[in-house]
Amino acid sequence: MTKKHAATTRLWHWVNAAAIIVLFMTGLNISNAHRHLYWGDYGFDPADAWLDVIRFPGWATIPQHYNLALARDWHITAAWPFGLGVLFIWVAMLANGHFRRDLTTSPKDWTPGAVIASLKAHSAPGASAVHGYNPVQKILYGGVFGVLLPLMLFTGLAISPGFQAAAPWLLDLLGGRQSARSLHFITAWAIFAFFVIHLVLALSDWRLILEMFTGGKRDPHPEAPSVPPAPPQPDPVPAEMEAPAHG
């Protein structure tokens, strides 16, 4: 238990990363088939659309040209590791304490002061060695695990005509099939936004990415004797002024 990231977390992280890249890029190809979004149960007339979506260019889609059949093949296939993965990581997080330790928030985590302190701490040197999540991380990761990933999964299930017979209540809950489709689209972009922030922050320190493979080291307790030395700070006192004390 001295690893920073549990093996289950690391396994899920990379399988999920591959799955959501395929799902997102095939999803953009599928979006090109009918570039209008509606609220409610039905919707086919672009005049009724709440949003007319751009045509996503080939470089952003899988495959790189418009092919609804192939895009759906990949989408339907990648939905399996994604959906089972969400279930898997929730079970793992509840079992190993990751959820309770890192994702549950208290009211004080939601205050502006806590947010500012988090942002300051995150940009401070040596921030990656700090144990646990700060309030902003708790809120963001909690939102991803608690809201975005399950919403993506359930809206996807709800728009499948074969699944609706199993859970007609799901469509009612989401406000109808076209609402579920709109929410599927919105949530995909919310996950994309998280993905971009996540990637930029991870790329700021390559060790963070490496740790998601190796597991890294959980920072030891302050009283433990093996505390690593603090990152070298610029010496505030010029060496020559220190010399007499030593002499």
Added chain:
Amino acid sequence: MVDLPRRSLLAGIAALGATACSKINDSEAARGLFEAAEDGHRAVHRALAGKQGLAPEYTRAERSPTFRGNGSVTVADPFYKQQLAGGFPDWKLEVRGLVEKPLALTLADVRALPQRTQITRHDCVEGWSAIGEWQGPQLAHLLDVAKVKPEARFIVFRCADTLYGRDYYESIDMVDAYHPQTIIAHSLNGEPLPEKNGAPLRMRIERQLGYKQAKYVKSIEAVTSFDSIGQGGGGFWEDVAGYQWYAGV
């Protein structure tokens, strides 16, 4: 001039990428994976909903104001055109193949069978939906009257329309064939089917996407396999574009 090699290199890399992708997509491993994923979705849907689990039905107030026609919206066949003009007096719906008692029903015969009326949602593979009220006999009833042989595994629908020079057809398995909401509709929103929506008869298979809902149906055929029909994909769009045979996702 200086640009040329670099450009051709880039083009070469792009072509290599495209080839690699199409190789992955066409490879037997990828095909097998896609089919396994599709079969998995079908198995889960059937396990959770049950073989007879119903698609949601709506009230009249929840219908869409119109019902979009898509794919074939008109039929070129001269016999069809003449029948359409006269209200389909000589149209015959055949039930054939692996049945003990082949049938040939007029539109009046179809209307005289026990009817089911259902207000259901039609989901196109492209993403849009429309809601309409359909009426017609259950396919299960017709199959019982024709006495389907036990070796039949699929029901094939053959249609009067052609697209890209090919006859439209579709197929479903016996679970969907005997599903209570699988009907041969002759009316939409209380009126005889308009041409764009499949006059005089179209299928409603409510737990699958729009391309399974064969229009302008001429015959219903019980078979053990659809390998020798069309290109063997089990339907027009399956053959032409590689759409999934199970259109429940």
